[in-house]
Amino acid sequence: MEEWITRTEAYVREKLPIDATGHDWHHVFRVRRNALAIGRTESVDLLVVELTALLHDIADHKFHGGDETAGPRTARQWLESLQAPEDLIEQVCQIIARLSFKGAAVAQEPLSLEGMVVQDADRLDALGAIGIARAFSYGGAQGRPLYDPAVPPEQHASFEAYKKGAGPTLNHFYEKLLLLKDRFNTAAGRRLAEERHDFLAEFVRRFLDEWA
Ligand code: ADP
Ligand code: NI
Numbered sequence: 001m002e003e004w005i006t007r008t009e010a011y012v013r014e015k016l017p018i019d020a021t022g023h024d025w026h027h028v029f030r031v032r033r034n035a036l037a038i039g040r041t042e043s044v045d046l047l048v049v050e051l052t053a054l055l056h057d058i059a060d061h062k063f064h065g066g067d068e069t070a071g072p073r074t075a076r077q078w079l080e081s082l083q084a085p086e087d088l089i090e091q092v093c094q095i096i097a098r099l100s101f102k103g104a105a106v107a108q109e110p111l112s113l114e115g116m117v118v119q120d121a122d123r124l125d126a127l128g129a130i131g132i133a134r135a136f137s138y139g140g141a142q143g144r145p146l147y148d149p150a151v152p153p154e155q156h157a158s159f160e161a162y163k164k165g166a167g168p169t170l171n172h173f174y175e176k177l178l179l180l181k182d183r184f185n186t187a188a189g190r191r192l193a194e195e196r197h198d199f200l201a202e203f204v205r206r207f208l209d210e211w212a
Contacts, residue, residue: 001047004082008054011078015058020141022134023057027125031056034192035121039114041188045091048114051079052092056099056118066163072097095119101176103156111185120189123180128196131177132203139169146170147211173204 016025032053039049055078059070072093079089095115098108099122111119125131136146145168153174156162165175181197184190 004047004079004084005050005054007082008051008078012054012058021062021138022125022130023060023063027134028054028057030125030130031118031121033121034124035118038120038186038188038192039117042113042117042186044114044117048088048091048095048112049117051088052095052114052118053121055079055092056096056122058096061100061163068097068159101162101180102159103162104175104179105155105157106159106162108183116185117189120184120186120193123184124189124192124196126177126180127193128199131196131200135172135177136169139172142166144169147207149211170204170207173200178204 012028013025016023016028018024032050035049035053036046039046055075056071058078059074061068061070064070075096076089076093079092091112091114095111095118098111098115099119101123102108126134139146144166147170148168151167151171153167153171154161154165156165156175162175165171167175177200178197181190181193184193
């Protein structure tokens with residue numbers, strides 16, 4: 001099992017090169033570290049947590065023409081190549097399919113406890129200084145303006161609408177990032193999120209202040 005981790009780490013590192021959208025392997029490694037830290041405070045299977053954290057962004061829908069099945073499918077192929085047991089593969093792939101934020105007004109599909117831990121770790125990386133950097137880097141890579149007061153934020157009621165949204169990056173703070181604080185699953189995740197959320201809120205406040 002140690003070998004599955006080592007080989008998966010090498011695979012992810014090779015497959016996710018440096019990118020401008022905040023989804024590179026540095027992100028994955030931060031998510032793994034936080035997922036293990038949070039996971040140690042819960043009764044979870046840490047092997048599932050670690051493998052899922054490593055594989056969670058292996059084929060994100062945003063970079064596969066909106067195809068939501070690419071992530072779980074790619075993870076499954078990889079784990080099958082390691083000859084991992086089917087129930088482990090199923091656990092990992094179900095989490096990957098349900099992990100993503102799908103819109104402010106879209107209900108979360110049920111997650112296993114391992115899934116909750118990885119989701120909290122992934123969401124921590126969307127907050128704080130790194131969260132701000134990732135948002136503007138992603139927005140820049142998509143050619144989006146920083147801000148436009150004429151374009152109000154939306155509360156997306158479907159994943160389709162959320163995916164199609166092309167508003168300025170500052171809107172993303174209202175459409176997702178500032179909402180995450182109340183959607184953490186674990187006590188440890190929530191605690192780690194607090195300070196990062198406050199920093200984000202302060203950033204938005206200052207941004208709008210300077211704009212005005
Ligand atoms: P999830 O981890 O819930 O799947 P995503 O992969 O969609 O989230 O997004 C990860 C990070 O990419 C976000 O936290 C944010 O920093 C950035 N991002 C995604 N969508 C946008 C957007 N529309 N505008 C700005 N940043 C975005
Ligand atoms: Ni991620």
